[in-house]
Amino acid sequence: MAQPVPAPASQPGEPLVVLDHVDKHFGALHVLQDVNLTVRRGEVVVVIGPSGSGKSTLCRTINRLETIDSGSITLDGVPLPAEGKALARLRADVGMVFQSFNLFAHRTVLDNVTLGLRKVRRIPGGQAKERAMALLERVGVSSQAAKLPAQLSGGQQQRVAIARALAMEPKVMLFDEPTSALDPEMINEVLDVMTALAGEGMTMVVVTHEMGFARRAADRVVFMDGGRIVEEADPETFFTAPRSERARDFLSKILTH
Amino acid sequence: MDLLADNLPAYLSGFLFTLRLTVISGAIALVVGTVLAAMRVSPVATLRGLAVTYVELLRNTPLTLVFFFLVFVAPQFGVRTPLGFWTAVIALSAYTSAFVCEAVRSGINGVPVGQAEAARAVGLTFGQTLSLVVLPQAVRSVIPPLINVLIALAKNTSVAAGFASVELLASGRRIALANPSDAMLALAGVALFYLVITIPAGLLAGVLERKVAFAR
Ligand SMILES: Nc1ncnc2c1ncn2[C@@H]1O[C@H](COP(=O)(O)OP(=O)(O)OP(=O)(O)O)[C@@H](O)[C@H]1O
Numbered sequence A: 001m002a003q004p005v006p007a008p009a010s011q012p013g014e015p016l017v018v019l020d021h022v023d024k025h026f027g028a029l030h031v032l033q034d035v036n037l038t039v040r041r042g043e044v045v046v047v048i049g050p051s052g053s054g055k056s057t058l059c060r061t062i063n064r065l066e067t068i069d070s071g072s073i074t075l076d077g078v079p080l081p082a083e084g085k086a087l088a089r090l091r092a093d094v095g096m097v098f099q100s101f102n103l104f105a106h107r108t109v110l111d112n113v114t115l116g117l118r119k120v121r122r123i124p125g126g127q128a129k130e131r132a133m134a135l136l137e138r139v140g141v142s143s144q145a146a147k148l149p150a151q152l153s154g155g156q157q158q159r160v161a162i163a164r165a166l167a168m169e170p171k172v173m174l175f176d177e178p179t180s181a182l183d184p185e186m187i188n189e190v191l192d193v194m195t196a197l198a199g200e201g202m203t204m205v206v207v208t209h210e211m212g213f214a215r216r217a218a219d220r221v222v223f224m225d226g227g228r229i230v231e232e233a234d235p236e237t238f239f240t241a242p243r244s245e246r247a248r249d250f251l252s253k254i255l256t257h
Numbered sequence B: 001m002d003l004l005a006d007n008l009p010a011y012l013s014g015f016l017f018t019l020r021l022t023v024i025s026g027a028i029a030l031v032v033g034t035v036l037a038a039m040r041v042s043p044v045a046t047l048r049g050l051a052v053t054y055v056e057l058l059r060n061t062p063l064t065l066v067f068f069f070l071v072f073v074a075p076q077f078g079v080r081t082p083l084g085f086w087t088a089v090i091a092l093s094a095y096t097s098a099f100v101c102e103a104v105r106s107g108i109n110g111v112p113v114g115q116a117e118a119a120r121a122v123g124l125t126f127g128q129t130l131s132l133v134v135l136p137q138a139v140r141s142v143i144p145p146l147i148n149v150l151i152a153l154a155k156n157t158s159v160a161a162g163f164a165s166v167e168l169l170a171s172g173r174r175i176a177l178a179n180p181s182d183a184m185l186a187l188a189g190v191a192l193f194y195l196v197i198t199i200p201a202g203l204l205a206g207v208l209e210r211k212v213a214f215a216r
């Protein structure tokens, strides 16, 4: 598959996703409070934090599955469109992988991957199928192409979901706890695919509790609490010498069990 | 029984009228009702408002009133609907589309929200998300209530009898009036012909339901 030439992860490129003074409420709940975040091209940013801290919401604002109340979000220098065709086009450039896979239940694995290629990218059927098969091969589920999602294991479904997102050749991939719904023995097969992707220079925003993945693949760790970004650091610094009390507290809780 | 046999042509023409009324009004109501359902889940508030108003208005108005409105009130405002068959089609499809909308909408709401989110995340537009991902999955749960709506429609065509139509019930009534002693039998004949429409519809519902089932 023809991937855009990756920028080396060690020297991140220009800003790709920029959140500037982003605020969001759910009713009275202030879920995102003055969030500023820049993700550079080729960078892998891992977002961690306690439950309810706003990680999923942050992730979902980047492809506008959630709207924001104030501030701005730009992708590749362009503010996110509000509605309609322009928004759909933008979303095609942002891959998203959900905790619960969300494969189209009535379509085969292959169709799940080709649907966007045919209907959004307008690629003819044969060519779309070829590309989809190559991607399924890459994530190791090509032998399941003709099955319905429900016939696959969770790990396989999530790898198909990654292939479906990659098919659009997105500028950035968002992962919202991609392994949290998986049985323990399936977590690594998904993390391996993600690690490979990171190594190839894909720009990624990953919400996860998998500290191993964060240490291995992240360029930067963002720690959120109570709707705010409390701390940002490279993984080594963050895990060994967190600056904030709240991050230390959080790490001690998740690392002791 | 002679009564039924003797009047078979009258029954048949009434039956065919009812059948045509049901099929044409049903087809229009399915299209309009699905569009209304799409409006009700659309991101545009104006469309949602329009659809809600229409559905609540029609759903809570007796069908007879809808006919009254078209036949007696609308002409006074210069809206002259063609008499007979097409008036009945307009009234029945306007009324039935509100119920189709509710059936389709509850089917749409039964599809996990993650399906639509994933479709939008891939870059599908609202219309594509609905037609390629959500509606195909809603179909399974929508068919049984839809068939019920259509069966109700077949029976509701009898309301057109009161408005100078020549559908099944109107034929039956004429036959009954001409043969007062056998009035019950005449009307039983009407019921029989309705069953010819509604029973196969019910069977069809079962077949379709099995056909569109898929594992989740
Ligand atoms: N659609 C919604 N309506 C109302 N409140 C919501 C909605 N979605 C999320 N919230 C609330 O917003 C807060 C942040 O939610 P979010 O899902 O972003 O947290 P999170 O950090 O992803 O947590 P978790 O680790 O549990 O997934 C939570 O208190 C949650 O209950």
Ligand SMILES: [Mg+2]
Binding pocket: A055, A056, A057, A176, A177
């Ligand atoms: Mg979450």
